[in-house]
Structure formats: structure tokens, C-alpha cells
Amino acid sequence: MQIKKLNEINLFKMLGVKRILLGCGLGLLLSCSSEEPKMNVGEIAKETDSLYTALQSELAFYREKADSLYPALLDKEAELDKQYLKIKNLLAQADQQKNNARKLASQVEALQEELKKLRAFVDEQTLDLAELRRQNAQLVEERSEYRKLYEQEQDLKDSLAQKAANLKATTEELNKQLDKGAILRISNLEFIAAKLTRGGETKATNRRKRAEFFQACFKMVKNEVVQPGPNKFYMQIVDPNGHIIVEEKMGGGYFSDAEGNKLPYTIVKSFEYYPDKEDLCISWSPAVGSKWTFEKGEYSLQLYNRGLKVGFQKLSLR
Template identity: 30%
Template sequence: MSDQKDIINKGDRNKIYFLIVVIAALLGTNLYLYVKDQQQSERFVTVNTEKDRLKLEVEKIEVELDKANNLNLVLSEKLQEEQKLARLKIAELKLALQKGVLTEGKLAEAQKDVMELRTFVKNYSEQVSLLEKENAALKNQRDSLKEFANAESRKAEELAKKNAELNAKVKTGASLKANNVYIIAYKVKSNGKNIEVTRASTAKKLSVKFGIVPNPLAEKNYHKIYLRIFDPAGNLVADENNMFEADGQEMQYTSSTSISYNDDNTSYTMEWVNPGDFIKGTYSIILYTDGFTMGKASITLR
């Protein structure tokens, strides 16, 4: 009887041990699942946090790239190509982060890509900054050269102006000036003899006589003399085809001749035959040579 009781007790103890093992296994499994769930939750939070950080980092990188491009510099083909590749990579990363399709493995690759982009943008910005400094230096050099050229141009213009003024003075100083200018009116007889008159009704031609003021600067050579005659009404008596230039303007002349100047006190005469009739009043004449006024005179006919 005692042996039978011992067998029963032993069977009960085995059942108890089995239940303890089962309970322990269940507790272990639950603990494992709880820990695993906690780890997965933490990993999910970590992954999402990393995605947000990467998204912010990509946006910062894009802002830095835009900032470098806002300098409006002319980039080399290499820099343009590098920038284009960087833009494509940024667009890919932003799209992947927006869709949330990055796995933990891809997230690690994205982190590597972002690090490479950060390095690229840093180097890119440094190259663009260097290019900006070089352009600024070239601009300063160009501005300096431009200012120097302008200054030299102004000096040249001033020198040319002074030379022109000096040449004008020399030319004026070398021009011939008439002295002892007077006019005689003549009647021309049928035999060709000239008779001095004072009446307009009998006058046929005017004879302008003049000498030359001694001038060592004047060129001893032939000089063209132009004569302008104005009638008592102030009208110029001239052929419209007779043109010359003097005192800085183009004018008509009545008559012209050439004289040989030798600075030897020679007297000269210019004659003008009136194709029409003389009228009563004062006739005025002006002589020109070498582009300047030479002398003036007048005569009154009764």
C-alpha cells in the first residue's frame, strides 16, 4: 500500500515539474517577445528620426548649392556637370525620403550619399567662392585699366586740343595781313585807258591796292587771295559757284588771285569789273588769305 502511494506522489511531482517548465518557457517567450517588440519600436523610432534628420540635411545641402549659384558666375563645364549630378542625387534622396521607401540598409546608403553630397557642396562652394574672388580681382584690374585708359585718353585729348590751339596760333601768326588797303574806282575808255572817277554812273571797275605787313613767320610762297565786295545795300556781289573757307566757315567770294609773297614790301593790286552798273553809296571790300581775314576797305561813289 505504501509503495502504491509513493508511485502516485512521484507521478504528481513529475506533472508539477512539467507545468513549471511550461510556465517558465511561456514566461521566457513572453519576455523575448516583449524585448523584441521594444527593440523593434526603438528601431522604428530611430529609423524615422534618421529619415527626418537626413531630409533636413538634404534640404540644407540644396540651400547651400542654391546660394553658390545665386552669385551668377560663369561656371566651367566641369563645375556645371558636377552640379547637375548633385542636383539629380538630391532629387532622388528627397523623393525616397518623401515616399518613405528607405529600408534600414538603404538608409545607411542614403547616409553615405548625404555625406558625399555635403563634401561635394563644401568643395563646390569653395571653388565658386574662389571664382568669385578671381572675377572680382579681374573686374578691379579691368576697372583700373579702364580708368587708366580714360585718363590717358583725356590727356591725349587735352594734348591734341592744346596742339590744335597752338597750331591755330602758329597758323594765325603766320598768316598774311594787309596794310595800306584802299580802293580806286575807274572808268574804262574805249582805248582801254583807265580814268579814276568818284561817280557811280561813270565807274566800271574797282581796283583794290594793298601792301603786306612784314611777317617772318609767313611762308614765302604763292598765296591765294580772295576778295569779297558788298554793295551799298549790304549785298554780296558774287557768283554762287565761287566758294572758299575762311574764319572757320564756308563763304562765297567775288574774285580771287594768287600773289607771290617774299616779305619785300611789294604792293599788290586786285581789280574787279562790275558786270552790271554801280549804284550810289558805299562799297565795302574784305580780303582773305590762308583761311583768315587779311584786310578791309571801303569807297563811296556819288
């Protein structure tokens, strides 16, 4: 009877142990199923490269588009490289431990932990860059608006500049007309070769050997537009060879005509103009010791006032 009771007690004990072991086994199974799935080394390496490449592309995009963000982007890139290299080093260590299951498992756990950090970093930077993209789009839009305003302002300036240029051209044209209106016209132009008599009088001659100087006399036509004051007539004498006589010692030089061209003159006559002044004479003779001589042939005279030709005459010497 006692033996039978002992056997029953032992049976209950064995059943209890089995129940406990079964419960523990189920607990372990449930706890394992709630953990993150294990990744092998190849999967970790592949995801690491993918995350690194994706974020590098984003950073490169903004590095080209926004110079002002360059320092911040460099910091992000440096942190990315740091985490990427750390995982690469762990992968290299794992490769060395591939024949040691326990050490390899430890390396894989470390790799998964670092991969979590890399995922979190990439997610955070992706959100940050998305915000930067939004701000950049807003800045582009604002810059476009400013550009439109700038172009409108430039168009207005160009329009005003064109109007100013037109006004200047009109003013210059009016000034030219006024200049033409302020020309001293002449009449009764007489051009002679002459000599002085013993009494000091001027006597015309048509003989080259007797000629001592040229003289042009004329009357000025009254012009109310011309302001009283200093004025000038430029005289050109053209010899029989077609050359304008220019001797600096005898007052020769160059002047600008109404078109701005430089022209030689034989002599210039400066005088004070006033409305009642009518007669004027201009004389020219070769300098003492000059090699220039009066030659046989036809001479011509041209007179200029304020850059415009106002008189022309000819004479012949024999």
C-alpha cells in the same frame, strides 16, 4: 522509488526548458534594442521634405551665383528629384496599405532604406557644395584683386589720356599762334571802282554808270614766318544793301574763317608768295549777261588771309 526519480527528472527538464526560453527572450530583446529606431510614415515624409527643401535651397543659391557650375548643379538637382520622387511613390503606396499591417511594415522598411540613401546623398552634396562655396569665395577674392589692378590700370590710362589731351590742346593753341604769325599783313590798301581807258589803263571813277569793275591794291608786309609758296587772299565786296556780292561765274564761293565759320567771298586771289613780293591787286567785275548792276551808294571791301581779316576799306558811287 522509481516514480520519485521520474518526477525529479521531469522537473529538471521543465526548468531547463524555461531557462532556454528565458535566455532566448533576453537575446531577442537585446538584439531589438541594437536596431535603428522605427519611424512612422509621417516622420519619414516630414524628414524627406526637409532634406529635399534644404538641398534645393543650396542648389538654387549656387545656380544664381556661379553660371559655370550650372551643368553640374542640374545633374545634382536631377538626382535629388529622382530620389525624392521615389520616396514619394513609396509613401503613396504605404498610404494605400495603411489597413494591412504586414504590407505596411514592409513599405515602412523600404521607406527607411530609401531615406538612408537620401540622407547620405544630401550629406555628400552638402560637403561638395561647401567646398564649392570655399572655392567661390576664393574666386571672388581673386576677382576683387584683379578688379583693383584693372581700376589702377584704367586710372593710369585715364591720366595718360588726359595728359595727351592737354598736350594736344597745347599743340593746337601753338599751331593757332603759328597760324596767326603766318598771316600776311597788308598796308596801303586802296579800293576803287574803275574803268579801262582806250589805252588799256585803269581809271578810277565814282560814278556808277561809268564803273566797270572793282579793284583792290595793297602792299604785303614782309613776314619771315610765312613759307614761300602758294597763298590766297579772299575778297568780300558788300553792296549798298549790305549783301556780299557772290557770283559763282565770276569766282564767288565760300571759305572757312579762323573759327571754322563758313563765309561767302566775292573772289579769291591765288598767287605764289615769296619774301620780296610786295604789291598785289585783285579785280572783280560782273559776269557778261549778269543782272547785277553798279548801284548808287556805299560799298565796302574786306580782305582775308588764312581765315583772318587783314584789310577793310570803303567807297561811294553816285
